[in-house]
Amino acid sequence: MRIILRIFLVPFLLWSxxxxxxxxxxxxxxxxxxxxxxxxGEVTWTGMRxxxxxxxxxxxxxxxxxxxxxxxxxxxxxxxxxxxxxxEKVIGILGDVASSNSLAxxxxxxxxxxxxxxxxxxxxxxxxxxxxxxxxxxxxxxxxEVMAKFAYNDLxxxxxxxxxxxxxxxxxxxxxxxxxxxxxxxxxxxxRVNYLSGDQDFTAQLTAIKETNPDxxxxxxxxxxxxxxxxxxxxxxxxxxxxxxxxxxxPELTEIGGKAVEGLYYTTHFDEKAISxxxxxxxxxxxxxxxxxxxxxxxxxxxxxxxxxLDAIERAGSTDPEKxxxxxxxxxxxxxxxxxxxxxxxxxAVKNVVIRQVKGKESVYVSSVNP
Amino acid sequence: xxxxxxxxxxxxxxxxxxxLIAIGYTMVYGVLRLINFAHGDIMMxxxxxxxxxxxxxxxxxxxxxxxxxxxxxxISIVLTGVLGFLMERFAYxxxxxxxxxxxxxxxxxxxxxxxxxxxxxxxxRPKGFPTPGLFAEIFxxxxxxxxxxxxxxxxxxxxxLGATFFLVYRTKSGIAMRAISRDIExxxxxxxxxxxxxxxxxxxGSSLAAVGGxxxxxxxxxxxxxxxxxxxxxxxxxxxxxxxGNVVGAALGGLTLGLIxxxxxxLFPDFAGYRDAIAFIILIFILLFRPNGIMGEKLPx
Numbered sequence: 001m002r003i004i005l006r007i008f009l010v011p012f013l014l015w016s017x018x019x020x021x022x023x024x025x026x027x028x029x030x031x032x033x034x035x036x037x038x039x040x041g042e043v044t045w046t047g048m049r050x051x052x053x054x055x056x057x058x059x060x061x062x063x064x065x066x067x068x069x070x071x072x073x074x075x076x077x078x079x080x081x082x083x084x085x086x087x088e089k090v091i092g093i094l095g096d097v098a099s100s101n102s103l104a105x106x107x108x109x110x111x112x113x114x115x116x117x118x119x120x121x122x123x124x125x126x127x128x129x130x131x132x133x134x135x136x137x138x139x140x141x142x143x144x145e146v147m148a149k150f151a152y153n154d155l156x157x158x159x160x161x162x163x164x165x166x167x168x169x170x171x172x173x174x175x176x177x178x179x180x181x182x183x184x185x186x187x188x189x190x191x192r193v194n195y196l197s198g199d200q201d202f203t204a205q206l207t208a209i210k211e212t213n214p215d216x217x218x219x220x221x222x223x224x225x226x227x228x229x230x231x232x233x234x235x236x237x238x239x240x241x242x243x244x245x246x247x248x249x250x251p252e253l254t255e256i257g258g259k260a261v262e263g264l265y266y267t268t269h270f271d272e273k274a275i276s277x278x279x280x281x282x283x284x285x286x287x288x289x290x291x292x293x294x295x296x297x298x299x300x301x302x303x304x305x306x307x308x309x310l311d312a313i314e315r316a317g318s319t320d321p322e323k324x325x326x327x328x329x330x331x332x333x334x335x336x337x338x339x340x341x342x343x344x345x346x347x348x349a350v351k352n353v354v355i356r357q358v359k360g361k362e363s364v365y366v367s368s369v370n371p
Numbered sequence: 372x373x374x375x376x377x378x379x380x381x382x383x384x385x386x387x388x389x390x391l392i393a394i395g396y397t398m399v400y401g402v403l404r405l406i407n408f409a410h411g412d413i414m415m416x417x418x419x420x421x422x423x424x425x426x427x428x429x430x431x432x433x434x435x436x437x438x439x440x441x442x443x444x445x446i447s448i449v450l451t452g453v454l455g456f457l458m459e460r461f462a463y464x465x466x467x468x469x470x471x472x473x474x475x476x477x478x479x480x481x482x483x484x485x486x487x488x489x490x491x492x493x494x495x496r497p498k499g500f501p502t503p504g505l506f507a508e509i510f511x512x513x514x515x516x517x518x519x520x521x522x523x524x525x526x527x528x529x530x531x532l533g534a535t536f537f538l539v540y541r542t543k544s545g546i547a548m549r550a551i552s553r554d555i556e557x558x559x560x561x562x563x564x565x566x567x568x569x570x571x572x573x574x575x576g577s578s579l580a581a582v583g584g585x586x587x588x589x590x591x592x593x594x595x596x597x598x599x600x601x602x603x604x605x606x607x608x609x610x611x612x613x614x615x616g617n618v619v620g621a622a623l624g625g626l627t628l629g630l631i632x633x634x635x636x637x638l639f640p641d642f643a644g645y646r647d648a649i650a651f652i653i654l655i656f657i658l659l660f661r662p663n664g665i666m667g668e669k670l671p672x
Contacts, residue, residue: 204635
């Protein structure tokens with residue numbers, strides 16, 4: 001009896017697997033759902049799912065997103081990419097947020113000729129000289145430039161201190177671009193000190209900075225460290241204005257930083273008040289209805305990465321990864337969630353930068369800078 | 372000069388934290404010759420207990436209200452002591468007669484277990500620790516900023532160091548502890564309840580980890596399930612630096628390590644990202660040239 005059951009069951013199971021693979025378009029997602037940048041992974045995933053709910057089908061088939069957690073770790077990211085390509089046979093990969101992790105995914109996507117779109121990795125080398133790797137956001141040099149211009153022109157800062165996370169490619173890239181532009185404008189970077197992500201104590205670095213008495217302190221790192229740095233800076237009696245990049249954007253910034261991060265400026269990708277496209281309005285509407293608070297940048301970028309991929313699949317009229325790649329490269333004037341997006345020859349998205357400031361528990365819109 | 376004093380205070384405050392955690396490490400090692408790698412993770416659990424009793428929570432319909440710090444911190448210390456007891460009872464005691472390497476591997480296993488349990492139960496996103504007002508004040512002496520915590524931490528460390536010292540050298544249980552550290556079989560013949568003493572050691576060691584954890588969470592108000600790893604390793608380094616097994620040595624080692632770290636960053640700001648490496652280079656050199664540490668006695672074996 002058991003043998004008979006097995007004879008019937010095995011082909012049935014096989015058949016169901018095959019039919020499933022044919023009906024669905026599989027896209028792999030690699031995000032940090034646990035570990036140091038877990039907040040990034042969670043909000044990006046939320047945004048991607050809203051993107052999918054706006055557009056769940058392409059070429060008459062349903063899209064399946066397969067999520068793998070990379071635990072905020074480079075090696076885990078590479079393993080996740082291998083698994084998605086070899087085992088799940090995905091036709092495209094979306095992820096991760098931290099540049100270091102995307103840099104681990106990119107070579108694997110490249111090797112296997114699978115198109116890879118990072119939603120929010122802003123370090124230039126992620127896509128540099130790569131055929132299959134793209135991003136849905138602008139790059140560090142541009143963000144660093146805007147930070148420097150804003151500090152020099154709008155805040156009137158002449159002397160800046162930079163506190164750089166040497167463990168993150170993102171922070172190094174942003175710090176260099178900031179320093180270059182700030183110096184070119186006529187300002188001076190009077191002190192530049194390092195830390196390593198995961199550090200808890202920054203009092204030694206901050207005491208050194210305090211002595212040089214800067215007009216502005218640039219902290220182009222991630223939210224946990226920014227919050228701790230701000231807190232310790234205020235404890236040491238440093239009242240200088242703080243400025244950082246999009247790594248600051250997470251609810252934890254104010255939860256951990258409290259009053260210390262009040263007034264901090266940061267550059268980012270998205271603000272409700274800067275929306276210009278119908279897709280953006282739809283995204284905000286769904287987000288507001290579901291979560292009842294203001295939508296964040298990373299979620300919007302997650303949705304954009306997904307929608308750029310789907311737009312390319314549609315135009316390619318096929319699920320062949322090579323053809324999809326060609327179409328992603330041709331993306332121009334795409335009316336995405338975060339704005340009008342062009343993909344340039346280096347596979348970066350070109351679009352406007354938003355500047356926001358922390359007020360209480362929320363961030364408010366300050367201005368937007370066009371490319 | 373002001374900068375020097377500021378850095379000195381920064382260093383003492385960081386070093387005292389390492390010291391407090393290192394004392395628990397060294398106590399367990401002294402008695403069982405076991406490096407309890409889960410010590411840092413025990414500390415992590417204590418910060419979450421303190422966090423949830425400070426902010427209040429609801430579980431299965433029960434609503435536990437917010438509690439003031441003078442209630443929630445003792446709760447955390449006691450519950451962490453219980454956790455230490457359970458850990459010893461179920462993970463280490465069954466291996467009492469097994470080779471030392473098996474117990475060491477179990478310690479690493481307990482460490483991973485607590486970290487991953489933390490990820491499942493508390494989630495991976497860091498939480499902001501609500502520092503009570505009493506500990507959040509800041510004074511200025513001329514230009515030197517003194518957060519009240521950087522005074523509280525050395526003070527509390529000193530108090531607990533004294534208490535531990537009293538326990539180990541002036542009480543009957545302490546004499547038993549020291550006897551067990553020399554030889555585990557003979558005390559049993561003398562009518563000492565070895566299991567009870569070892570449990571006591573773990574309870575005290577874990578409670579000290581809780582005190583250290585709460586101070587750490589107030590000083591660096593960010594808690595996450597993996598937060599115990601680095602301070603755990605640093606405290607281990609401090610314990611080795613001071614001479615593992617020696618309570619006063621652990622305190623001195625912690626203080627030294629904190630000061631070295633801060634002054635390394637202060638003197639070589641360009642290499643500030645390598646401060647962890649400095650701690651480990653010290654560990655390697657101590658192990659190579661003075662394995663008994665600053666205060667370590669020559670071990671009888």
